[in-house]
Amino acid sequence: MHLNPASGAATFELQNQKYMKPKTIITFVALAALVLITVSFVNKSCASPKQPEVVAGNGIAVLELFTSEGCSSCPAADALLAHVQEAAGDKPVYYLAYHVDYWDRLGWKDIFSSRRNSERQYQYSSYLNAQVYTPQLVINGQTECIGSDAVAVKQAIHEALNQTSGLAVTLQGRQQGQLMHVNYAVTGNAGADRLLVAVVQKQAISQVKRGENGGRTLKHAQIVQQFYDFKIARNNQGTVEVPVPAAFNAQEWEVIGWLQQPQTGAIHAATRVVLNNTVALY
Template sequence: MNQVKKSAIGAAFVLSLITALFVSRSIASKKQDHPGGGNGFAVLELFTSEGCSSCPPADALLARIQQEAGNKPIYILAYHVDYWNRLGWKDIFSNPQYSKRQYQYSEQLTGQVYTPQLVINGKSSCIGSDESAVNSGLSEALSGATGLGLDIKGQLQPGKVKLNYQLTGDARNTELLIAVVQKHAVSKVARGENEGRTLSHVQIVRDLQTFRVGADRQGSVQITLPGDFTTQEWELIGMIQQPKTGVMEAATRVVVSQ
């Protein structure tokens, strides 16, 4: 009788051990499927131009990512560079400031300047229309982690907005960037490589302001807004960036109130 009990107890122990190993492997597998599991975010900066025939597919890809993002911390910024303007069509959204920003990234990253180029969190870049590379970079960014928290609230005033920001974590040697973004626009291109085409754009950066972060990791700044700014058709995106390396440390959408 004792031998039977011992056999039963032994069998139960082996079964429980097998079950524990199975559960452990299942949990490990789930952790691999969702690496990081932290507070990652993705700032996708596309350098594009209406004068570039290779750019519309990149614009379309980012539009799809924007549509599918939901509540994920994905921040899309489309910078229209000006160096294509001399080739037959002047992009009305272009700005030499954005070309300069792209050249700065080229010094910090690959040394290459081209359109459509996508920079992800200031850490890596790829061809903006390469869906596989873009999705891979996006997934890696979201599965990462950040030691900084950023909160910005905006108060609308006639022709401008006052922004109050607060940081948590180590924000030494960083800058606060505020992008004024037009969510959507359509252009009919009359000349250049895209002659005769109607182009649809999303997340067009119309202004980019840079501020030093205060020693106490909080402060107030003020920026001028476009005359046609509305909270429905525009948005403000705040970012914390290391100016020397280009690495993005945090990002958020600005909560704007009247």
């Protein structure tokens, strides 16, 4: 796990191990052995599945992973969440991967990273009174865990799917050039909730040449290329315009929308945009 520096002073758990003094290393090894024994004992009663089952209730699970190509701990989380997305099938599980930019200075610039993604993670840090690190997974804007922890991820999804908010949203999209016209309709009392819409690239592969993942080929899923924030009309329905890339097509991209409370970060409803006339890729 990589902790994000609070104000320019870097704190890297993995990297600092390289510079530990011998005495510290001995202590670390002893502690690691103790942790290994403890984990082994725990796993006898609660095994850690590599492929967590997704059990559906009546709620939704919006999984926002904050990740980076410059973080050696992140590929495991990327792979786990990609599997969760696939295993969910038609269940209301929505995976969004935000590539942050604060690790770009470590020798490799993540081509999918953006400052806005990092700012969204910092906002969650404020909502949840939590540290900022990668890979960090935020579930329904209400709880967070390490994105590569299969047991914690499974439990968080289970809890999310078994909570209901009384809200629902439907989204219909019509593409016109590089603009998506999205008709929305909200059922229930939206209150101060806002409509957020993300343009998502389903898959990508990167050849990382430098940094902690130097020499590795990384597979990415559900990459948030851009996201937008809209006010919901008083009558709970309307149309918003969402810019999409020139390469946008129904096979390789999708648009996901959700209702989020701006004061608390809680997400109350989510769905995929039904694309009526989006260009197909053959």
